[in-house]
Amino acid sequence: MTIETFEQTAAKEYYGVTLQSTTDLKTTACCSLDENLSPSVKAALIKINDEVLTKFYGCGSPLPPLLEGCTVLDLGCGTGRDAYVASQLAGPLGRVIGVDMTGEQLDVAQRNLNSQMARFGYQRPNVDFRKGYIEDLKALEIPDNSVDVVMSNCVINLSPDKRTVFSEILRVLKPGGELLFSDVFSGRRIPEHLRYDPVLHGECLAGAMYTEDFRRTLRDLGCLDYRILSNRRINLGSPEIEAVIGMVDFYSMTVRAFKLDSLEDLCEDYGQVAVYRGTIPEWPHFFDLDDHHRLLTGKPMLVCGNTAAMLGETRYAAHFDIRGDRSVHYGPFDCSPAAVKTAEEAGGGGACC
Ligand SMILES: C[S@@+](CC[C@H](N)C(=O)[O-])C[C@H]1O[C@@H](n2cnc3c(N)ncnc32)[C@H](O)[C@@H]1O
CATH class of the missing domain: 3.40.50.150 (Vaccinia Virus protein VP39)
Incomplete structure (x- = not known):
């Protein structure tokens, strides 16, 4: 330049x-x-x-x-x-x-x-x-x-x-x-x-x-x-x-x-579950992917396809057990916190905010 x-x-x-x-x-x-x-x-x-x-x-x-x-x-x-x-x-x-x-x-x-x-x-x-x-x-x-x-x-x-x-x-x-x-x-x-x-x-x-x-x-x-x-x-x-x-x-x-090719513009439900192993150093009890996805150690959490990809296709993968794949689609994923947020709180999130 x-x-x-x-x-x-x-x-x-x-x-x-x-x-x-x-x-x-x-x-x-x-x-x-x-x-x-x-x-x-x-x-x-x-x-x-x-x-x-x-x-x-x-x-x-x-x-x-x-x-x-x-x-x-x-x-x-x-x-x-x-x-x-x-x-x-x-x-x-x-x-x-x-x-x-x-x-x-x-x-x-x-x-x-x-x-x-x-x-x-x-x-x-x-x-x-x-x-x-x-x-x-x-x-x-x-x-x-x-x-x-x-x-x-x-x-x-x-x-x-x-x-x-x-x-x-x-x-x-x-x-x-x-x-x-x-x-x-x-x-x-x-x-x-x-x-x-x-x-x-x-x-x-x-x-x-x-x-x-x-x-x-x-x-x-x-x-x-x-x-x-x-x-x-x-x-x-x-x-x-x-x-x-x-x-x-x-x-x-x-x-x-x-940088993931597999992300969709809206959260979709494939029945996938993520379980945090509690193995990320300094995060033994939970891991916050974002401001409304706190994954508790050992607790299965139903996640959308995008969240499953973010946790399962990145350097975080070794720390999560992602169960299921995208072979069966169950419709849109209800990302509940978004529904209760005001526009100001939502502040322009991506698909899952
Ligand atoms: C607000 S300061 C933040 C600096 C540093 N990240 C920090 O936290 O202290 C913004 C910095 O971005 C640099 N910067 C702004 N526009 C840039 C550009 N187009 N390319 C490269 N550097 C840029 C400035 O030179 C400045 O050092």
Whole structure:
């Protein structure tokens, strides 16, 4: 990509020059509430250098379990906080690629590399930072079907071409690979005259994805179901910014999607049952696939075909006993929690939300 868009130039200026640390943010949109972190993520964070932490601008914690030995791609890695956490979770046999377009951000990530590897006890780095655009991962030599997990923390909203970003993600993911990302979403399309305000853009508001447009984008790319892990309404916390864009409802959401051909656009009932074995480290009693699928250890749970595929055709498969197949169809699957949710709570889920 040779000509930068407004969004790319504005984000480089905002994250490379305007912001010096998390405390410079004007709203709480790019600000993670880390209350639900797993013990291993908390332990990994303790080993992250202060310089990396002070320039953390994420809005969630998109770090799934079972990363050991995985190839992980962090889109818009910034100064590398999540990449360095993933580095510890992936272990010496795994690897992490961090991509960012802003030199100042990547410089911090890069100059901490040796000391972080020493703190983690690694003989050679398992992290490699690459400067470039998340819309063009080919230019960064990330091959098709090469990545187990793509994660991203408060970045995709900043992209001028979100469809291409998701298309690239689906290109580089291995079949069955997982996308887990935290980002800012909106309950309506952002008015055109506010889309080019550099502060609103930098604060991750002007480019926020309208939930239904996000669903349509994934559907058009062949990803027919995705799941919401968490959804928190953002309180902007700034009277000036509220005065300008307060008509829009913003959400900080963490979304999980898989590269699976077998997903359908609506939940279908094939009489399949999933039983969690209780074997995912740190999750002995249950596993939350999303915000309304908590699988209790040992308890058979009737699931739709999509949930069966997400648990049975991905790296989670070894931890679930999936009973039944799709040979007999019993009609649509009643995904009960959706029926009782308000539109706001539903927040634009995939087929099963
Ligand atoms: C809100 S910050 C989040 C950084 C990091 N994920 C974190 O949690 O600290 C957004 C980051 O995305 C990067 N970014 C935004 N748009 C990008 C694009 N199109 N390509 C590559 N990086 C981009 C910015 O340079 C910035 O470092």
